[in-house]
Amino acid sequence: MKRDFEFTDGFPPSKPREVKGGIRARSRRGAFAQTWWARRWIAVLEGFELGGRLQRARSYARRGQVVSILIEKGRVDAVVQGSRPDPYLVKLEIRTLPAEEWRKLAATLNREARFAAQLLAGEMPADVEEAFRQSGLSLFPTQQSDLRTSCSCPDWSNPCKHIAAVYYLLGEEFDRDPFLIFRLRGLDRDELVLLLARAAATAPAPPERGRPPRRVPDPLPTEASAFWQGSELPADVLGEVEAPPVAAALLARLGTFPFWRGRQPLVEAITPVYHAASARALEVFLGETGR
Incomplete structure (x- = not known):
C-alpha cells in the first residue's frame, strides 16, 4: 500500500x-x-x-x-x-x-x-x-x-x-x-x-571584395512581338534560393503563453509543416517536380 x-x-x-x-x-x-x-x-x-x-x-x-x-x-x-x-x-x-x-x-x-x-x-x-x-x-x-x-x-x-x-x-x-x-x-x-x-x-563592415564587373544590358529586340512578349530571364535573376535556416521563425517571435499546458506547443507542432512547405517550394522552383 x-x-x-x-x-x-x-x-x-x-x-x-x-x-x-x-x-x-x-x-x-x-x-x-x-x-x-x-x-x-x-x-x-x-x-x-x-x-x-x-x-x-x-x-x-x-x-x-x-x-x-x-x-x-x-x-x-x-x-x-x-x-x-x-x-x-x-x-x-x-x-x-x-x-x-x-x-x-x-x-x-x-x-x-x-x-x-x-x-x-x-x-x-x-x-x-x-x-x-x-x-x-x-x-x-x-x-x-x-x-x-x-x-x-x-x-x-x-x-x-x-x-x-x-x-x-x-x-x-x-x-x-x-x-x-x-x-x-x-x-x-x-x-x-x-x-x-x-x-x-555598430559592428564593423566586412572588407570589400571588389565590385562585380559591370553588366551591359542586352539591346532591345527589334521585332515587335519579341518586345511585347519579353525574352527569357537570366537563370540567376532571383539570386540564390534556399530554405530558411530556422523554420517558423516569425511564429516563434510572437512568444508563448506563460505556463502553457497544451499537449504540444504550437511552434513545435507546426515546424514540420514549415519544413515540408519549404522543401516543396524548392522542388517547384528548381523544376524538380512534375506537378
Whole structure:
C-alpha cells in the first residue's frame, strides 16, 4: 500500500494539503527537462545533493502543490502549499548581469549570424554557453552564491522541497520559453532583440571584395512581338534560393503563453509543416517536380 505521507527533517510526518488549480508538471515520471538548457538548469539543483528531498520535490511539482510562480528580472516569487493551512512563500534570487556585460555578449553573439537568427526565432543555440564564456560570463549559476533561495517553511534545509519543486517547474517552463533564462539574468526578450540589433548596426563592415564587373544590358529586340512578349530571364535573376535556416521563425517571435499546458506547443507542432512547405517550394522552383 502506497504511503501518501512525507517526512521533513526534524519534523513529524505530514501530508500536503490538496490544491485546486495548482501548477502541475507536464512530466508524470522520469526526467523533467527535455531541452539541453532546461537540463542544465535542473543539473544546478541536483548538484546541491539534496538526497530524498528531490524525490519529495518532484512529487510536489507533479501533484500541483505549487500555487503560483512569478518570474521577474533576477528573482522568482512562488507560493507552495504544504501540510499547514497557510501556504509557504518561496523566493529565488539570481545575480543579474550588468548592462555593459550584456553589450559585450551581444557583440560576441553577432559574430555568428546563426546565434542571432536562432535566438530571434525562440531557439537556444546549442553552443551559446561558449559565447558567454568568451565574454567572461555564465548563462547559468555556476556556484551556490549565484543563487539565493528562501522559504517560509520550518525546514532548516536550504533548498527545501518547496524550493526544489519550484525549481523543477521552472525547468519545464524553460523548455517552452528559453528567453525566461535571459530574463532571470536581467534581460527581457524584447531588450535582447534590441541589443542584438544595435550590436549588428555598430559592428564593423566586412572588407570589400571588389565590385562585380559591370553588366551591359542586352539591346532591345527589334521585332515587335519579341518586345511585347519579353525574352527569357537570366537563370540567376532571383539570386540564390534556399530554405530558411530556422523554420517558423516569425511564429516563434510572437512568444508563448506563460505556463502553457497544451499537449504540444504550437511552434513545435507546426515546424514540420514549415519544413515540408519549404522543401516543396524548392522542388517547384528548381523544376524538380512534375506537378
